[in-house]
Amino acid sequence: MRNIEAFPLSSRILHWGMAVMILAMLFIGVFIASTVGSGYHRLVALHRSLGIAILVLAVLRLGNRLRTPSPPLPADLPPVMKVGAHASHILLYTLMIVLPLVGWGMLSAGGYPIPIWGQSVLLPPILPHNPMLWAWLRSLHTVLAFLLFGLVLAHIAAALFHGLIRRDGVLRSML
Amino acid sequence: MSLLHRLYATRWQRIEKMTTNTHTPPGSILRWLGVIALPTVLTLAFLWAGGWLTPHRLTQASMLDALRKGSGMQSGFRRNHAKGICVAGWFEGNGNISSLSTATVLKKERIPVIGRFALAGGLPYQADAPGKVRSMALRLSPSDGQEWRMGINDIPVFPVGTPQEFHDLQLASRPDPATGKPDPTRMQAFRTSHPWLQPAMAQIGQRPVSSGFADDTYHSLDSFLLVAEDGTKTAIRWAMVPVQPAMPDAGHTNDHDYLFQQVIKDIHTHPLQWRLMVTLAGKDDAIDNPSKEWSQDDRQIDAGTLTLTGIGSEENGPCTGITFDPLVLPKGVMPSGDPILQARSAAYMRSFYLRSGEGPTTPAISPEMTALPATAKDKRS
Ligand code: HEM
Ligand code: HEM
Ligand code: HEM
Numbered sequence A: 001m002r003n004i005e006a007f008p009l010s011s012r013i014l015h016w017g018m019a020v021m022i023l024a025m026l027f028i029g030v031f032i033a034s035t036v037g038s039g040y041h042r043l044v045a046l047h048r049s050l051g052i053a054i055l056v057l058a059v060l061r062l063g064n065r066l067r068t069p070s071p072p073l074p075a076d077l078p079p080v081m082k083v084g085a086h087a088s089h090i091l092l093y094t095l096m097i098v099l100p101l102v103g104w105g106m107l108s109a110g111g112y113p114i115p116i117w118g119q120s121v122l123l124p125p126i127l128p129h130n131p132m133l134w135a136w137l138r139s140l141h142t143v144l145a146f147l148l149f150g151l152v153l154a155h156i157a158a159a160l161f162h163g164l165i166r167r168d169g170v171l172r173s174m175l
Numbered sequence B: 001m002s003l004l005h006r007l008y009a010t011r012w013q014r015i016e017k018m019t020t021n022t023h024t025p026p027g028s029i030l031r032w033l034g035v036i037a038l039p040t041v042l043t044l045a046f047l048w049a050g051g052w053l054t055p056h057r058l059t060q061a062s063m064l065d066a067l068r069k070g071s072g073m074q075s076g077f078r079r080n081h082a083k084g085i086c087v088a089g090w091f092e093g094n095g096n097i098s099s100l101s102t103a104t105v106l107k108k109e110r111i112p113v114i115g116r117f118a119l120a121g122g123l124p125y126q127a128d129a130p131g132k133v134r135s136m137a138l139r140l141s142p143s144d145g146q147e148w149r150m151g152i153n154d155i156p157v158f159p160v161g162t163p164q165e166f167h168d169l170q171l172a173s174r175p176d177p178a179t180g181k182p183d184p185t186r187m188q189a190f191r192t193s194h195p196w197l198q199p200a201m202a203q204i205g206q207r208p209v210s211s212g213f214a215d216d217t218y219h220s221l222d223s224f225l226l227v228a229e230d231g232t233k234t235a236i237r238w239a240m241v242p243v244q245p246a247m248p249d250a251g252h253t254n255d256h257d258y259l260f261q262q263v264i265k266d267i268h269t270h271p272l273q274w275r276l277m278v279t280l281a282g283k284d285d286a287i288d289n290p291s292k293e294w295s296q297d298d299r300q301i302d303a304g305t306l307t308l309t310g311i312g313s314e315e316n317g318p319c320t321g322i323t324f325d326p327l328v329l330p331k332g333v334m335p336s337g338d339p340i341l342q343a344r345s346a347a348y349m350r351s352f353y354l355r356s357g358e359g360p361t362t363p364a365i366s367p368e369m370t371a372l373p374a375t376a377k378d379k380r381s
Helices: A008-034 A039-065 A077-107 A131-166 B005-021 B028-048 B060-071 B161-174 B184-193 B193-207 B257-271 B339-358 B373-380
Strands: A114-116 A121-123 B083-095 B110-119 B134-142 B149-153 B222-225 B233-242 B272-280 B300-312 B333-335
Touching: A008 A039, A008 B028, A039 A114, A039 B233, A039 B339, A077 A131, A077 B149, A121 B060, A131 B028, A131 B339, B005 B161, B028 B222, B060 B161, B060 B339, B083 B134, B083 B257, B110 B257, B110 B300, B149 B233, B161 B184, B184 B373, B257 B272
Parallel strands: none
Antiparallel strands: A114 A121, B083 B110, B083 B300, B110 B134, B134 B149, B222 B233, B222 B333, B233 B272, B272 B300
């Protein structure tokens, strides 16, 4: 069954690059939503640009994931854990794509211009201007971001559980 | 497989071979600590970043709380400048400062404008009065999407220079429930603990008061930077200076909405115009502090003309579903280091989010009041 032992290099680079970006986004996100300080404007601008970069990379990564082989989980892993692992990976992919779309969509609905990379690119609105929708999506952005953070924590704990307790090669497959 | 990974693999595989068949190796406490350490550190860092571990940090929420202390909860309304009216028209730049800024809004072109006149303060049904601070908010939308939004007030300087001072002033000036007026001892305490704000407060107190919205001058108060083609930055403030002659206040103290009634009548009879007067900072002017007046000798440039031709209630008007965030700026205009600007951008977004979720309101200035006299008559018959 174990045709390959590790994720291909492309997957590992994407995984670690995006892990850093997503964690950074979660921290920047909760910070900008709770500050009126001097970094606010610049950090919100960074948050938009980095978020869109994550969206693009997540789509590429999904394509890469479906096209390249990935190592199977250890045969002796209890079925619950296997289901949990697969379900959580699917949910992680979903959130990596949906969360930036909600961010983009909410600013569209709020009637905000959406500049990224300085002022150089203005993203077109992807939803009609609608204040109720803006408020609703702004709440959803928070809920989904917190869900993503919880999932990332569980994912990291699981990875370390594989690496330190089970020592079954799963952590190594991503290093 | 990378070279690095191959090196790893041989080393790790050996370890793995020794342990693969032990389904649950005797996990020492240290290993379990290793599992939970990173998630714990991240959780703590997340809580810190979100301000949950620092209850005294100034946040959007605490700024809006301070504003609410003054006005109570006014569901669906702006958290400040709550009583207002929508206006529309256009802006026509004259190119006079095109050498200082690449902003397309400043070119010789007619650009559509949505705006709002309002009274400062969080009370949506407050009575109009001469001494109350009036505001103009504008969104200039050129065809290339490089919007310029601004919210500008008819006071010469801002009463405070930092977000913390704004917060503390809101708390100090909140009405005493017993009298409905600010508690003088609390205000006095704020004044004595902030002696450096005395000049600003005095200037605001002594400003000339015009008769209404139409003949009022509105100031950016905060400073911004113009960015030229070659990257040169010029610090500026600006004002919208009325083309209609400024009349002294005639004192209609008993009429609850007289300021709004007047501007509705004005715009229904003829367009109202303002000049965009841009002031370039002199070398001794404080760029990053809106409570500090600039020198009277600064160079001023007329950069264009605002014309307002339409007026309507907030209930169904186009100014309700947006926020006039002063940091929505076109390419060619940048925020200065003024800390108030950052706090405004953050607080306006939060206010816009909360009020939009709370749903539609019934504003003091209703669609019936803003209807053209002819259509009002049609409705009645
Ligand atoms: C993976 C991508 C993203 C993550 C992990 C993320 C995460 C977050 C988090 C955690 C918050 C704070 C929520 C709260 O505490 O209420 C936030 C707020 C926000 N996000 Fe995102 N976000 C992402 C993408 C985006 C994108 C693409 C945009 C816009 C184009 C965006 C725009 C915003 C805005 C405007 C706020 C509110 C800032 C404020 O309240 O002042 N986000 N985000
Ligand atoms: C924001 C942070 C992270 C995200 C969004 C994330 C996401 C993912 C996803 C979607 C997968 C499935 C494989 C793929 O398609 O790439 C995966 C696999 C994996 N991740 Fe992460 N990851 C994050 C952080 C981490 C960290 C910090 C660790 C290590 C402590 C880690 C260890 C692993 C391991 C060992 C696998 C392989 C699981 C398997 O063999 O199926 N990840 N990750
Ligand atoms: C830290 C200082 C300030 C805070 C926290 C603050 C807060 C607010 C809030 C929450 C709103 C309602 C926004 C909305 O719901 O769309 C508002 C509106 C407004 N503010 Fe401020 N403000 C501050 C400073 C200033 C300054 C310096 C000016 C003038 C130069 C100003 C002018 C305005 C105007 C004109 C509006 C009304 C905009 C409209 O008609 O929609 N504010 N302010």
